[in-house]
Amino acid sequence: MTSYLQIQDLHVSVEGKQILKGLDLNIQQGEIHALMGPNGSGKSTLANTLMGHPRYMIEKGNILLNGESLLDLSADKRARKGLFLAFQYPVTVSGLSVSSFLRNAYNAVRQNGQGEKKKPPSYLEFKRVLNEKLKLLEMDETFINRYLNEGFSGGEKKRAEILQLAMLKPSIAILDETDSGLDIDALRVVADGINKLAGKELGIAIITHYQRILRYIQPHHVHVMVDGRIVRSGGSELARDLEEKGYGWIKENK
Amino acid sequence: MPVSIATAREISRLCDEPSWLLESRVQASDLFDKLPIEKSSLYTRQTDLRGINLLDFDPLGIVSERSFKAESESTTTASGNCITILAGKVTEQHLSQQLVNNGVFFGDLYSSLAQQPNLIKPVLVDKAIAPDDDKFAAYNQAFYNSALVLHVPKGLVVNDPFRIRYFMDDSEKAVVSRIFVVAEPESQMTLLLEEYSKSSTPASNSLYSNSVELHVGEGARIWFQELQNTDERTIVLTNRKCRCRRDSHxxxxxxxxxxxxxxxxxxxDLLGEGSTSEEMEVVFGTREQKFDLNSNVTHVAPHTKSEIISRGVLRDTARTIFKGMLRIGKDARGADSFLAEHAMLLNPQARADSIPALEIATNEVKASHSASVAQIEEEQIFYLMSRGIPENEAEKLIILAFLEPAVRRIPVEEVKTALVDLVEKKWTSNTNSLPEENTRMK
Structure with missing residues (x-):
């Protein structure tokens, strides 16, 4: 069965301020979507709301994964159902090693959230998968001994997010500004990692302010967000139009 | 019958003590009556012992119920170098034949006094922990009903740890214990001290008072490791002091x-040139637990070095007060002193206070301290949860991460593992009971 995420007429407020004002979007496993928009259009609000951040209030609308509403589920349950968010600003947890963090996450998502207690994978099994993913993403093994995001460069943080994506194998991944704060070399490395993980098994929504990551990753669908709504959708040519004409062009032609 | 000077005399009589030991008890009992709960004007406001009367607990019953000397001689087939004290009574005592042959003494005070009076009497007379250090030291020295000595001769390096385990009874008794450790020059040893309760849900309060003196000879090294895991109705009072000679640690x-x-x-007390001390403290308080922790480092000699790393996590209405004092004396040029005390609160009702202090009487020294009290970060919890980790597990990982800077510095691997295990178990069950065999330090 192909997994699919449905966002229906989503209205979200943060601390009393209305940010999303009726957003609709469908993402299927295997598809790559790019969600573009100027600052303040609500892109990060959408990302955090999808993952279930408690600060974001859903006023109206629904989010469904494979037909089942996620609204009453906490973030960990959403993750165990196959949703993933790569953070714009990954959080530092000093004292928690990447390896210990990944092991806990890896075991947790394998519990599937169905209440049944499966035996967690053995350490050796985990280690085998981890080494395989490190190799795939061309990351150094010593990386996993460091504390989570502590002292990481911008590029290392984003690569760590992609490593988590690789380990947890979600069906739908939201990548929130994964390209921001990266120099061109780091951007290429991160985009390369995403391309390796993309495929039939994974639906991706790349949230971005800029077009440059789309030079490395070919989206099937491009959506433009303005003021809490998707105002235009199209193929990859839409991204090129935006690059030439800027967001002003969309706003004028709304 | 409330505890009084007569109690001290009776314990001394039952233990068949020489008159000079009795004199010490009488002097301490007198000081106990006179001393205020807190001597330092710096800390008076913070100490809260209301509702606790030390004199309600009985230190005598333990002594009168046993034939003190005879039983402490008994040995069992336990492996390793260990002494187990159950409700104030030595139930297990073992020292390897090899260490006996090497001249190590590990046993009760009275046997030590009988076997090597010239060694241990000066230590007792010297009173490294003085009865007027504070009211609790005075209590301990007036009413102790158990006393142990560990002596490692010159140049002997003992790799296997010495273990002392206390199991508290769930009665209104007072286990009042003293431990004297003498490390002769160039010797090395590890001492593991553990305290547990017989049941997790005792019917009444009990009292555990302990004092530990480490006499560290030139170039000697002592790793003192303690896990305090009694039930949550035990009043725990401990005074520990080390006296470090030249180049000791x-x-x-x-x-x-x-x-x-x-x-x-x-x-x-860093008395000898080049001596060093380090202190790793980990606190995990839940429910109504209170911890009043005081660390003092005194740099007397030049080029002495000290570090204190304290990390506390407080849940429910638990609270800690951490008082750290670094003193650098006028002759301690080149001293290097560091103090870090950090706490994390998991509830708005939990509380932690840090009171770091410095007294520096000479130039050319390095001294610094840092302190903080913070709430657990919601963004960290959300981040971990977004990876499928349930909230409760996420919080556990975050508190273990917070404790890590102290935990990773613990020099004995077994203690490190046992401590993390205790934190995890306490997190999960929030009860302290007699641990399963596999959680105890082996």
């Missing part, structure tokens, strides 16, 4: 898990 590790009210004091 002491490493303190203390894990505070149990106890209703814990008042703990550590004094590290």
């Amino acid at each position: 002491v490493s303190w590790t203390i894990g505070y898990m149990g106890g209703a009210y814990t008042k703990s004091r550590i004094d590290s």
Whole structure:
């Protein structure tokens, strides 16, 4: 069965301020979507709301994964159902090693959230998968001994997010500004990692302010967000139009 | 019958003590009556012992119920070098034949006095922990009903740890214990001290008072490791002091898990040039637990070095007061002193206070301290949860991460593992009971 995420007429407020004002979007496993928009259009609000951040209030609308509403589920349950968010600003947890963090996450998502207690994978099994993913993403093994995001460069943080994506194998991944704060070399490395993980098994929504990551990753669908709504959708040519004409062009032609 | 000077005399009589020991008890009992709860004007406001009367607990019953000397001679087939004290009574005592042959003494005070009076009497007369250090030291020295000596001769390096385990009874008794450790020059040893309760849900309060003196000879090294995991109705009072001679080293590790009210004091006296001390403290307080922790480092000699790393996590209405004092004397040029005390609160009702202080009487020294009290970060919890980790597990990982800077410095691997295990178990069950065999330090 192909997994699919449905966002229906989503209205979200943060601390009393209305940010999303009726957003609709469908993402299927295997598809790559790019969600573009100027600052303040609500892109990060959408990302955090999808993952279930408690600060974001859903006023109206629904989010469904494979037909089942996620609204009453906490973030960990959403993750165990196959949703993933790569953070714009990954959080530092000093004292928690990447390896210990990944092991806990890896075991947790394998519990599937169905209440049944499966035996967690053995350490050796985990280690085998981890080494395989490190190799795939061309990351150094010593990386996993460091504390989570502590002292990481911008590029290392984003690569760590992609490593988590690789380990947890979600069906739908939201990548929130994964390209921001990266120099061109780091951007290429991160985009390369995403391309390796993309495929039939994974639906991706790349949230971005800029077009440059789309030079490395070919989206099937491009959506433009303005003021809490998707105002235009199209193929990859839409991204090129935006690059030439800027967001002003969309706003004028709304 | 409330405890009084007559109690001290009776314990002394039952233990068949020489008159000079009785004199010490009488003097301490007198000081106990006179001393205020807190001597330092710096800390008076913070100490809260209301509702606890030390004189309600009986230190005598333990002594009168046993034939003190005879039983402490008994040995069992236990492996390793260990002494187990159950409700104030030595139930297990073992020292390897090889160490006996090498001249190590590990046993009770009275046997030590009988076997090597010239060695241990001066230590007792010297009173490294003085009865007027504070009211609790005075209490301990007036009413102790158990006393142990560990002596390692010159140049002997003992790799296997010495273990002392206390199991508290769930009665209104007072286990009042003293431990004297003498490390002759160039010797090395590890001492593991553990405190547990017989049941997790005792019917009444009990009292555990302990004092530990480490006499560290030139170039000697002692790793002192303690896990305090009594039930949450035990009043825990401990005074510890090390006296470090030239080029010696002491490493303190203390894990505070149990106890209703814990008042703990550590004094590290760096008396000899080049001597060093380090102290790792981990506190995990839940429910109504209170911890009043005091660490003092005194740099007397030049080029001495000290470090204190304290990390506390407080849940429910638990609270800690951490008082750290670094003193650098006028002759301690080149001294290097560091103190870090950090706490994390998991509830708005939990509380932690840090009171760091410095007294520096000479130039050319390095001294610094840092302190913080913070709430657990919601963004960290959300981040971990977004990876499928349930909230409760996420919080556990975050508190273990917070404790890590102290935990990773623990020099004995077994203690490190046991401590993390205790934190995890306490997190999950929030009860302190007699641990399963596999959680105890082996």
